Amino acid sequence: SFNIKKICCIGAGYVGGPTMSVVAQQCPHIQITIVDVNVERIAAWNDENLDNLPVYEPGLTAIVAEARGRNLFFSTDVDKAIDEADMIFISVNTPTKNYGKGKGMAADLKYIELCARQIASVAKTDKIIVEKSTLPVRTAAALKSILDHTGNGVNFHILSNPEFLAEGTAIQDLLAPDRVLIGGENQEAIDTLVKIYQNWVPDTNILTTNLWSSELSKLTANAFLAQRVSSINSISELCEKTGANVDEVSKAIGMDTRIGSKFLKASVGFGGSCFQKDILNLVYIARSYGLNEVADYWDQVIIMNDHQKQRFADNIIQTLYNTVSGKKITFLGWAFKKDTNDTRESAAIYVADYLLSEQAEITIYDPKVTAERIYADLDYLNTRSPEENRALVKVVNDPIQACQDAHAIAVLTEWDEFKNYDWYTIKHQMKRPAFIFDGRKLLNRKYLEDLGFKYYAIGE
Numbered sequence: 001s002f003n004i005k006k007i008c009c010i011g012a013g014y015v016g017g018p019t020m021s022v023v024a025q026q027c028p029h030i031q032i033t034i035v036d037v038n039v040e041r042i043a044a045w046n047d048e049n050l051d052n053l054p055v056y057e058p059g060l061t062a063i064v065a066e067a068r069g070r071n072l073f074f075s076t077d078v079d080k081a082i083d084e085a086d087m088i089f090i091s092v093n094t095p096t097k098n099y100g101k102g103k104g105m106a107a108d109l110k111y112i113e114l115c116a117r118q119i120a121s122v123a124k125t126d127k128i129i130v131e132k133s134t135l136p137v138r139t140a141a142a143l144k145s146i147l148d149h150t151g152n153g154v155n156f157h158i159l160s161n162p163e164f165l166a167e168g169t170a171i172q173d174l175l176a177p178d179r180v181l182i183g184g185e186n187q188e189a190i191d192t193l194v195k196i197y198q199n200w201v202p203d204t205n206i207l208t209t210n211l212w213s214s215e216l217s218k219l220t221a222n223a224f225l226a227q228r229v230s231s232i233n234s235i236s237e238l239c240e241k242t243g244a245n246v247d248e249v250s251k252a253i254g255m256d257t258r259i260g261s262k263f264l265k266a267s268v269g270f271g272g273s274c275f276q277k278d279i280l281n282l283v284y285i286a287r288s289y290g291l292n293e294v295a296d297y298w299d300q301v302i303i304m305n306d307h308q309k310q311r312f313a314d315n316i317i318q319t320l321y322n323t324v325s326g327k328k329i330t331f332l333g334w335a336f337k338k339d340t341n342d343t344r345e346s347a348a349i350y351v352a353d354y355l356l357s358e359q360a361e362i363t364i365y366d367p368k369v370t371a372e373r374i375y376a377d378l379d380y381l382n383t384r385s386p387e388e389n390r391a392l393v394k395v396v397n398d399p400i401q402a403c404q405d406a407h408a409i410a411v412l413t414e415w416d417e418f419k420n421y422d423w424y425t426i427k428h429q430m431k432r433p434a435f436i437f438d439g440r441k442l443l444n445r446k447y448l449e450d451l452g453f454k455y456y457a458i459g460e
């Protein structure tokens with residue numbers, strides 16, 4: 001295998017940051033530089049106060065504290081890091097295209113291509129290029145073509161090494177991955193990356209495949225995971241009509257080892273930057289090959305997810321006597337799941353947007369998400385002006401105060417702390433009847449009903 005002394009990672013986001021921090025912690029003999037064009041993000045990664053890291057993940061600060069300045073560096077000097085590296089991870093964002101051909105479906109590969117072109121123009125020595133970002137199947141061929149045609153006679157080997165971490169448990173997932181997947185064409189390059197992971201991952205958990213299987217496996221994994229959520233969510237609606245309880249159904253089917261118990265929790269719908277984007281991408285790819293049945297099959301996962309968010313909001317409106325106009329509704333949670341400050345595609349955004357269009361007044365509390373982020377999420381939708389969003393939406397730092405005088409509370413994120421609030425006090429400071437709409441099935445029905453709440457949970 002090749003000798004790797006220096007690694008560069010392009011993209012210091014939710015994947016690049018935690019992933020390369022763990023590699024650095026586990027491989028003190030390799031110098032790792034994570035670069036990004038986002039100056040504030042790099043400054044935050046370099047902040048002396050570890051509470052200011054741009055990504056919140058349990059366990060992350062300890063790892064950064066250990067490796068940063070030793071063999072882990074964060075920088076905006078992309079060219080220098082590329083030039084010095086033997087191996088380059090590309091971990092930039094690959095959002096859904098919002099313009100042109102494939103708008104709203106295809107992955108936008110402009111950031112990836114920019115990286116390839118920058119590497120090609122800067123590189124003076126041979127390098128292994130690792131696709132860490134989630135990419136459409138066959139992207140490696142495009143990368144290779146760009147690198148080979150604009151380079152300086154340098155040899156590039158391309159590997160696909162998709163990341164399977166889940167936000168909220170990223171560090172745990174990185175330290176003990178179910179599997180590390182490495183796809184490639186050149187055995188020596190594959191062996192080189194395998195050797196790096198062998199520093200902490202058992203051989204049996206390192207899987208090598210061809211490039212295309214590796215690229216497609218990541219899209220497929222996310223499609224399957226999201227599909228489970230949409231499947232149980234579809235059943236939750238049926239439960240509400242029939243007197244079945246979705247938690248009971250979920251438990252009953254999950255005990256079948258062929259089905260398994262994970263990812264079977266009904267909710268207001270999945271969010272996060274990946275599931276929707278990757279399924280849309282899968283659907284787009286299938287359609288581009290004329291595989292309409294395949295495309296329609298996976299498209300339904302998204303349709304069901306959108307329906308679930310809408311249904312949750314509709315139920316709030318209907319229950320509040322068919323109008324939420326001028327009523328205070330408190331959102332507990334804005335992040336797309338607990339233990340992360342990431343809000344991308346969070347169900348909360350869409351539920352809020354829908355209620356705001358009905359002139360609700362929303363107050364939001366989330367333990368890790370800033371007001372700035374929340375307003376940016378709403379403004380991004382362009383449903384109403386930034387001024388209107390600020391007039392209708394309040395963001396507060398105190399959950400008890402958030403609930404004061406509210407007509408209803410909606411639980412949008414499953415943060416543990418919500419379970420332990422002083423619900424007695426909250427109840428007495430709310431309007432009557434006091435409604436709770438639990439989009440995460442987090443709270444205890446009996447306890448809340450005994451306190452006098454009207455409690456609604458999905459699938460019951």
Ligand code: NAI
Pocket residue numbers: 010011012013014015016035036037038041078091092093094111114115132133134135163164165166167273274
């Ligand atoms: P992110 O948006 O948090 O981070 C991407 C970073 O790349 C940004 O900070 C951006 O400024 C930087 N960047 C973009 N173009 C650049 C360039 N030309 N030069 C230098 N920096 C550049 O995105 P995130 O969440 O880290 O995702 C990255 C990739 O990993 C995506 O393809 C995503 O699908 C994939 N992925 C994400 C997971 C997640 O849980 N967030 C899990 C597994 C894979």
